[in-house]
Amino acid sequence: MEFSSKLLENAVYEMSQLPGIGKRTALRLVLHLLRQPESQTINLASALTTLRKDIKFCKKCHSISDLEICHICSNPNRVQDTICVVEDIRDVMAIESTSQYRGLYHVLGGKISPLDGVGPHDLAIASLVERAKSGEVSELIFALSATMEGDTTNFYIYKLLKEVTIRTSTIARGIGVNDELEYADEVTLGRSIINRIPLEQALKSS
């Protein structure tokens, strides 16, 4: 791609550094901004800069927060002895939107992935073990993705906790509530048979 303007080229280059945004898409986005009022670009630039500079992570659960302790950790109505372990804040948002969970969270910041250069020390694992050992926690719910990296991370943390008497669980994997069996992938369907639950319990939760 040959540009007639260094300013344009530079803006397109920086935009194309974002994941999933190629050069062509970047050019389309930048040209869009040029057609909009200047304020839109200023607002975008300042929102990103302010976030990046002033970003805070909750000292307890490591979730993104504008306060030292996030609104979930500081809420006395939440169940204080249950911690759900997740990869990032999107998982917190997804679980919160179900209104089915009243405990606390622990945001690892990713999962162990040697291929991506992410080791245990890049994640908030030490502070999770500390919380688990504090005596204030009775159950850890693992909600990492069911990939090799997620399983590795689960297993790594599980080993660290083997001397701690604490209940550990993982969220149920199975066929989605409105999904048809015939379209389900085999691994999921297989797991949902192995981990079947008493009918009575299912009827109660529906």
Add this chain to the structure above:
Amino acid sequence: MEFSSKLLENAVYEMSQLPGIGKRTALRLVLHLLRQPESQTINLASALTTLRKDIKFCKKCHSISDLEICHICSNPNRVQDTICVVEDIRDVMAIESTSQYRGLYHVLGGKISPLDGVGPHDLAIASLVERAKSGEVSELIFALSATMEGDTTNFYIYKLLKEVTIRTSTIARGIGVNDELEYADEVTLGRSIINRIPLEQALKSS
């Protein structure tokens, strides 16, 4: 979507104002920036702001340029009496990349589209008519997209030029050079039959 941080919510909101970027994608992009060094966010923000503030359009052809007159308009080796009329700078870049065109351009900045609130006065049409009437131009090549809006724009300009003795042409539409006839859409195939060219001419240009 419920956010635990106003800063995050604001950054996601501004990012999702870009075309084709929904709230979920915006969140993914913003979280990516948070994991990268701060410099990446600063560079992106400053590249966009600088472009938006210092952007210049060539006084002759209205293409984006860092100079008053762009490098194509100011190049004495370009054919000065031929102007190719395009919608935006992406079309200039596409045509330039073919190395087949040695004339000048005129960037309209869009096409007439009442549904999108774009009328003739929002486009660089008056200055095109002025250039056409200057006596320095012998041919206008219309390279707008072959949509209703493109055709409307072509026709609108064509009417304005009816008293000007100037050659007008439009780029050839037809089956792509490496495309198979059986996969071509009917309109394109139909046009390429109606607008067939002498075999001798085709052999020369291949």
